[in-house]
Amino acid sequence: MRFRFSMCVLVALTSRQPLLADANVRVEVLKSGGIAIYRPGITTPIFAFNAPLAGRPYVHPLLSPDGKGTLTEFSPGHHRHQTGIYVGFLKVNGRDYFHNRGSENFRLRAFDYKNDPQGVVWKSTYDLLDKNKSAQLTETQAWVFHDFTQTYLIDLTWTAKAHTDVTFGKHDYGGLFIRMPFKNQKDAQAINSEGQINGKAEGQKAKWVDIGMSVPGRKGAAHIAVLSQKSVPWRVDGQLGVGPSPSRAGEWKIAKGRDTTLRYRFYVYTGEFQRDQVEAEWKAFSAIK
Numbered sequence: 001m002r003f004r005f006s007m008c009v010l011v012a013l014t015s016r017q018p019l020l021a022d023a024n025v026r027v028e029v030l031k032s033g034g035i036a037i038y039r040p041g042i043t044t045p046i047f048a049f050n051a052p053l054a055g056r057p058y059v060h061p062l063l064s065p066d067g068k069g070t071l072t073e074f075s076p077g078h079h080r081h082q083t084g085i086y087v088g089f090l091k092v093n094g095r096d097y098f099h100n101r102g103s104e105n106f107r108l109r110a111f112d113y114k115n116d117p118q119g120v121v122w123k124s125t126y127d128l129l130d131k132n133k134s135a136q137l138t139e140t141q142a143w144v145f146h147d148f149t150q151t152y153l154i155d156l157t158w159t160a161k162a163h164t165d166v167t168f169g170k171h172d173y174g175g176l177f178i179r180m181p182f183k184n185q186k187d188a189q190a191i192n193s194e195g196q197i198n199g200k201a202e203g204q205k206a207k208w209v210d211i212g213m214s215v216p217g218r219k220g221a222a223h224i225a226v227l228s229q230k231s232v233p234w235r236v237d238g239q240l241g242v243g244p245s246p247s248r249a250g251e252w253k254i255a256k257g258r259d260t261t262l263r264y265r266f267y268v269y270t271g272e273f274q275r276d277q278v279e280a281e282w283k284a285f286s287a288i289k
Contacts, residue, residue, distance in 0.1 A: 025147050027115045035113050037120055039147060042067045047145060047152070050083075051111045051124045054103030057141060060084030064270055065151045068218035071268065073181040078239050082179040087158055087262075089247065091169030093136055097128060098174050105129055109138065119153075120145040128160070136164050137254075156264040162254040170251050172203065173235035176264055177243035178224055180211055187221050188213035190240045191273065193231075193282065202236040208282050209234050209242050212273055225267035225278045229286050 028036045028045075033052045036045035046063040060072045060083060072084035081099045088098035097105055106126050113122035123142045127135035137160045146153040158176075160166075168174075182188055191197045192206035201209060207230075212223040226242060233248035235241070246252065246262075254260050267281050 025115070025120065027113065027120055033108065033111065034124075035120075035122060037145060037147070039067070039149075046147065047154075049122060049124070049143065051108060052106075053108050054106065056083065056086055056088060056097065056101035056106045057124050057126065058083040058086040058101075062268075064215070064218060064222040065149065065268060066218075066270055068270075069215035069222060070217070071180055071215060071222050071224060073179050076179065076181070076239070079179065079237075079241065082177065082241060085176075085178050085266075087139075087141070087176050089168055089174040090171045091167075091174075091247070092128070093130065093164075093166055095128070095130060095136070098177070104133070107133075107135070118144070134163075136166055137162055150269075152266075152268055154266050154268075158262045158264070159259055160254065161259040162256050165256050166254045168247050168252050168254075170249075171245075171247045173237075173243060173245050174247050175243055175245055175262070176226070177235070177241060178211065178226060178266075179241050180213060180224065181215050182213065182239040182241075185213045188240055189273070190236050190242055191275075192234065192236075193279070198236065198240065199238070201234060203233055203248065205231045205233050207231050207286070208267075208278060209236065210267075210273060210275075210278055211240055211242050213240070218270070220271055221273075222270045223268060223273065225269075225281070227265045227267060227278075227282050227285050229263065229288070 026038050034050040037047040039046050051057045060074045061070045062072045090096045090098045110125040121144050126139045128137040130136045140159045142157040144155045190211045192201045192209045194206050208227040210225040212221045214221050228244050232244045235243045235245045
């Protein structure tokens with residue numbers, strides 16, 4: 001049986017803004033693999049997609065839209081395996097791609113990018129390896145990045161094609177995951193579309209979850225709202241690591257030769273929590289067929 005999930009990641013004040021700011025960004029290829037996106041006047045990349053030859057791809061750093069503060073964290077002491085924004089499932093024919101991110105699990109097949117008026121566009125293709133280092137899945141991540149100076153818009157389409165019958169076992173978390181730099185800030189909060197906050201949002205079905213907290217280098221909070229096209233169970237851990245968790249609802253499968261696609265959208269902004277705007281973005285996104 002083929003399962004199809006549609007979820008999203010968006011970073012922007014609104015998905016209906018004109019795409020005018022993208023002409024100002026430039027792209028550099030990382031020696032370690034992947035790309036870094038720069039904005040004039042800011043010496044560090046505002047966004048980096050890391051595509052190692054033998055390892056799990058991930059986003060880090062992601063700067064706030066105003067360039068003040070980094071919104072992702074790489075390998076924090078409380079969860080060494082977590083790497084900014086990434087996709088990793090557990091119990092995939094017994095394999096764990098969430099906690100294990102090295103060469104024994106991931107092998108790069110291809111990477112390409114372009115920067116044009118439609119935004120920075122790139123695609124990474126990885127083999128997800130079994131215990132014998134044979135590919136049981138081929139994962140493709142297709143991304144589009146738009147810089148609107150005060151906001152970003154980022155889309156991710158994740159596709160996995162099975163080279164054998166693959167079972168994703170039931171688990172409380174796994175899939176897309178977002179790690180912000182949680183330091184027990186007083187203003188740190190994860191709130192979902194149903195109004196449930198922090199631990200009360202753990203395991204609950206929701207349309208979206210907004211993660212907000214202050215980070216070094218800025219006054220006030222920055223937010224990453226993660227939208228799902230349909231209401232799904234979510235992981236919200238004790239340090240406000242967040243991700244939609246399709247495996248929480250139960251076991252699912254991809255038959256040999258078939259594929260499954262997940263779509264994500266992030267909404268990232270600064271300042272006070274903008275519930276009405278996040279909900280409006282979800283309504284616009286959920287209408288996309």
